[in-house]
Amino acid sequence: MTAMAQLQSLTLDAGLHPGVSSLRRSLAVSCDAALGTLVEAVAATLVAVEIAILFSGIVARYCFDSPLVWSDELASMLFLWLAMLGAAVALRRGEHMRMTAVVALLPGGVQALLEVVATGAALTFLLCVAWPAYEFALEELFITTPALEITNAWRAAALPTGLGLMAAFAALRLLRTASLRLVALGLVAVAAVVAVFWLSEPVLRQLGNLNLLIFFVGVAGACVFSGVPIAFAFGLAVLGYLALATSTPLMVLVGRIDEGMSHLILLSVPLFVFLGLLIEMTGMARAMVGFLASLLGHVRGGLHYVLIGAMYLVSGISGSKAADMAAVAPVLFPEMKARGAKEGDLVALLSATGAQTETIPPSLVLITIGSVTGVSIAALFTGGLLPGVALAVLLCFVVWHRYRNEDLSHVRRATKSEIGRAFVIAFPAIALPFVIRAAVVEGVATATEVSTIGIVYAVLAGLLIYRQFDWRRLKPMLIETASLSGAILLIIGTATGMAWGLTQSGFSRSLAAAMTGLPGGAVTFMAVSIVAFVVLGSVLEGIPAIVLFGPLLFPIARAVGIHEVHYAMVVILAMGIGLFAPPFGVGYYAACAIGRVNPADGIRPILGYVLALFIGTIIVAAVPWISIGFLN
Structure with a gap:
């Protein structure tokens, strides 16, 4: 019996266990709806609050000549929360930008498998950077904001929270949209690719700048053309490069993500x-x-x-x-x-x-x-x-x-x-x-x-x-x-x-x-x-x-x-x-x-x-x- 046949015989299939499958999907849909409604409500509220804060700043400065010194700082703090919660909402709704022209040319069964692989790849990135994001937020405990005089950890906590919510939505997406057999096949494929790169670390460290071609062209390109959302394709490429080809702590990657998303403009x-x-x-x-x-x-x-x-x-x-x-x-x-x-x-x-x-x-x-x-x-x-x-x-x-x-x-x-x-x-x-x-x-x-x-x-x-x-x-x-x-x-x-x-x-x-x-x-x-x-x-x-x-x-x-x-x-x-x-x-x-x-x-x-x-x-x-x- 081939390895593929063994996997198919040992994996639960929605068609063979309709009761289990129906219960699983029902629970996944319920959890997704409850969590999604909560996150969407908070994200929508943050958009409205940001509008109110910035407009209040204009009125106070221009009309009353009394600028609100804390408005930009509060707006910046809430902005990172808005960005991360918005990204979580986009993942739940399947609205992250992605390149699907190549995938659309493939047979339906392959498309379904690549959909699972794309979600699994995103989940892999989220799980890998979740702990460094938590450490980054802890480091920000020692920084006090100048105007509000509160710890910057309140702002930085948006990173591990948002990553955790995205990971939850990705997992729920797998449970509610695909059979367990397909999920298993897709995750095994992702795990196999990760394992190959992990075992190749000693070789990769000796290749120098050739790793730029491997990760930023090869990995990023393969992810993009296989339907992985662009944000996660970029994230996986730089994560692999830093983890396997350099000695840079992954918390630095989280810091760069924070820097890129936190420009008030x-x-x-x-x-x-x-x-x-x-x-x-x-x-x-x-x-x-x-x-x-x-x-x-x-x-x-x-x-x-x-x-x-x-x-x-x-x-x-x-x-x-x-x-x-x-x-x-x-x-x-x-x-x-x-x-x-x-x-x-x-x-x-x-x-x-x-x-x-x-x-x-x-x-x-x-x-x-x-x-x-x-x-x-x-x-x-x-x-x-x-x-x-x-x-x-x-x-x-x-x-x-x-x-x-x-x-x-x-x-x-x-x-x-x-x-x-x-x-x-x-x-x-x-x-x-x-x-x-x-x-x-x-x-x-x-x-x-x-x-x-x-x-x-x-x-x-x-x-x-x-x-x-x-x-x-x-x-x-x-x-x-x-x-x-x-x-x-x-x-x-x-x-x-x-x-x-x-x-x-x-x-x-x-x-x-x-x-x-x-x-x-x-x-x-x-x-x-x-x-x-x-x-x-x-x-x-x-x-x-x-x-x-x-x-x-x-x-x-x-x-x-x-x-x-x-x-x-x-x-x-x-x-x-x-x-x-x-x-x-x-x-x-x-x-x-x-x-x-x-x-x-x-x-x-x-x-x-x-x-x-x-x-x-x-x-x-x-x-x-x-x-x-x-x-x-």
Whole structure:
């Protein structure tokens, strides 16, 4: 009898023991629901409390000239709890970012096994760093916060707590979604891989920097392409490297994760995510789209121009591409289909506008770049406006060419009074992006705090102007905000650990020397960066790629004479092409899901739009003024 047959005969199978299986799954579902409800409630409350703290700080400082000296400290302390609990919620809901394009090509049985392996791999990482996280929290007992004068362990305790909750949710996920036979097979596979690496430790320690290739390319790549969530793929790679190839204590890894997730500027991530959900719920996005449609609805391809313009305006509010597309597509797609537009072209343009608007503030990628590279957030917000316009012009040219012969005999042109009425209705929504930017530039609020001004503005507009505010949706929106933010922030934390490992190994110095020595100087470096980030955007998505490679490449860009804001815009646009272009771009499939269109229908129409985006990126790279012309 083979080993596989022995395992199958000794392992309980759901089909052979339906009563046991049913009881097991029922208990797992009950425990998961009870624990999940509690964690979601706390995470949602933390989002609301953070909004209240930061807005109170603005009011106290700007209106009463009496700053709350403790507000930033308390917000930072609660932020780590929000990030870790949000990551736990995301794991429970299966919302961590992952690469599934390769797994989707495999047979169903293999997919099910890899799903267990992915969860088992995440569980392995969580169990390995749980004790170092506990030790890290104990070390923080001896540090007292300056304003609140309490031990920093209250903040650091979020790390072992969040890791423990994620481990619990991962275990419950295995128990409630797979048969014990499949779970056993998957965990045995994970254990076998771990054992091979563990036994290879003496050999690995003699390989030097070759371990960077083994762990940061081999292990991380294998995990990503097998469907392991990106945050845990990064975490496993750096965990294996530090544990097996160096003498670094694992508590250092926990410290780097803490450092990556604790930048106060990153608190704007959950707040802008919530703002994006809020403008959709209050009808502000619909009002903006309605005004643009009244202006251009009678022009050939007019609603396609409206889609481009609406994505530009909405991106200036929400900062989240998924929120942008979800706000615009349901409003425009039905009418565009009624005019004869093909579904494939609609989703292709929606995806292309997602890439086009990546630089428009307050983009989460802009905020991430500022936090990991030290580039001014205000400068990035200012520099991001024109690159989006440049790409919009090229997309509009493609639309004009495709729809220059569209039959509009059945379309009625809006009267001036109708346009004026639509403008009046949309004006409060259109004004919001300018209010946000003015608050940062004029010093009313920091880049972290300004999102709370947008939130209060949107709430008042929804209640008093648009009269569209569903109180029942607030809790699900707060939970969704915590989940998405936790998934993003955990990636930033583990990628920070990986970037630290690359730096300590001397790789960053070698990379800097190689890149600065390229023939052609700045031009060659920019060209290589565009190609590299198109690939990285398709594989890792924007934020993980920026966190991992931003600290390495931005200093090189400065060394070869490229303005850091200019370089940031080019990098973001290149990543956007990779993120929203098929066959690997995750953003493209998100656009298809939002538009409810078969992904195969959009492959051919998107080629022209991707070409326009690529030409636009080259133009932005060649003309620095587009990015830095309005900087002081």
